[in-house]
Amino acid sequence: MAMSDGLASLIIASYGWAGIAAYPLTGPLLALRAAKGKEDRTRRLERFGYPAIDRPAGPLVWMHAASVGETLAIVPLMRELRRRDINVLLTTGTVTSAELARFRLDGEIMHQYVPLDVRPAVRRFLDYWRPDVAISVESEIWPTTLMELSKRHIPQILVNARISDRSFSRWQRHLSVAEALFSRLALVIAQSDLDAERFRDLGAWPVNVSGNIKVDGDAPPCDEAVLERYRQQIGDRKTWAAISTFDGEEKIAGMVHRALKAHIGLLSIVVPRHPERADEIEAMLIEKGLKVARRTRDDVVTPDVDVFLGDTIGEMGLYLRLTEVAFVGRSLTGEGGQNPLEPAMLGCAVLAGPKVGNFRESYQRLVRNGSARIVRDAEMLAKAVHFLLSNDLARHKMIDAGMESMQEMRGALAATVKGLEPYINPLTVQARLEPRSAGRA
Structure with missing residues (x-):
């Protein structure tokens, strides 16, 4: 009342x-x-x-x-x-x-x-x-x-x-x-x-x-020399990124990597929403038996590196340009979701958990147009990442749909x-x- x-x-x-x-x-x-x-x-x-x-x-x-x-x-x-x-x-x-x-x-x-x-x-x-x-x-x-x-x-x-x-x-x-x-x-x-x-x-x-005015913004920038250096270090390995992650989602990313590592040569890119958590994230991943390279240390991404930890601010444009598959966080263990428009804008097939209420309309449009998929849990995320990295046609179809969606939403x-x-x-x-x-x- x-x-x-x-x-x-x-x-x-x-x-x-x-x-x-x-x-x-x-x-x-x-x-x-x-x-x-x-x-x-x-x-x-x-x-x-x-x-x-x-x-x-x-x-x-x-x-x-x-x-x-x-x-x-x-x-x-x-x-x-x-x-x-x-x-x-x-x-x-x-x-x-x-x-x-x-x-x-x-x-x-x-x-x-x-x-x-x-x-x-x-x-x-x-x-x-x-x-x-x-x-x-x-x-x-x-x-x-x-x-x-x-x-x-x-x-x-x-x-x-x-x-x-x-x-x-x-x-x-x-x-x-x-x-x-x-x-x-x-x-x-x-x-x-x-x-x-x-x-x-x-x-x-x-x-x-x-x-949403985020659609009208420029794509996140990056240093082309740094991008090329990392591309050379990664070589022909498959990559996927878990971006804007919240507590618990980095652990899920590690689980996905371990599940897929035996099937495909894989580098996982993890970009936490709060980079100050990078030390605890690295310690957790190492405990799981994964080798970590950190952007803040300018570590070389050698062939035996499992996870590239993007623990910097303002470099999302770099991380997203290193992959074509992006899981957007705060959607499995967090609540509300994070913005899916940047990865779609930069040519990524978008994956997210079901808790995306803060960006409901954006996700509805992307899912309807075929450029995003909702996953229920870690197992479903691993299967979606594996499918997209193994199926060039399906991945590029999602990427093209995302580009078209961005143009329509401007x-x-x-x-x-x-x-x-x-x-x-x-x-x-x-x-x-x-x-x-x-x-x-």
Whole structure:
């Protein structure tokens, strides 16, 4: 049953006061996370809203992407804003996404870690950066930040928006709170009709549909010299990749390798979603009797290497170009799945487990078009990998279908930019009329 508007306001206010009460404890918490490699200890002050770089003069759009996948999704959009001479500040919440921003966008945009969703940090951040528009990606809703933006009449927009089954159910149980928050969004641009319907049900308006802007991005780049070196080391061995893997899926990849090794000359490429887990993954694979070469050590992939461990950030383009069969993780032992579009874009037959709810529409389309297959467990994955590596016709048929699917799905970036025009066109005019300077306005 929906609660009253008054109670919803009280809950949101209580969240804000709870954040203030807990604020003194955030320093030790961040220090602990830094010790575990989950925070950049040299940039912890950014999490409290303190700037590390100067704000340039002129209009500025604040874009927030929680992690790696969301950051990759909005690279083309950020470049479109820069083409219009609008300053772009990107905030992210993870060390890996910050590294990716540096790798892919250094010199193009500014990067800071996102401030904690507590009033002192958010106010300090907004006082300094004074964004003209705030754009978040996919499903990022932070109550304190949303309320502070609303008070300052700064439009907050959600692009490439999606909402999982679990999140939607949770928000529905607190519908008045959802409506009090979602109604403050100036615009939602959703990935699918289903996502759009859910956002409207939760109080967002207006809501447009664009499709998934990840399809419109460039294929992940790679160093051609490095790619050629690894291709020579691998030679004529068959390869498959398990990418964006979560805890437990690396063990499954090792099981698949051991099951197939006797039948075909095989190299397995394992790319964990969180590279900081590489030491424990390597130890587990060695315990299983497998020889591991690691990218961070620049190990040579000799003929007796079983697993090439891709423990770097920003090199997915390299790993996917070394194979034509890719299992996409967080779908067997994890929950929600990971983006299947990059492997399809780079000419891979796509395999995934059944837990792909966060990318349901993408997988449905790829499966329907014959470019992806869903596997139930490790045994079914091993059989699918063996079949595809042994059957050139079937593998290439899936690859061609994936390429065709990518072409059909394009257009989301143009639809997103069109939806944003009422907000960014005035900033484009302002940016091109004002004299440019590097100092703070």
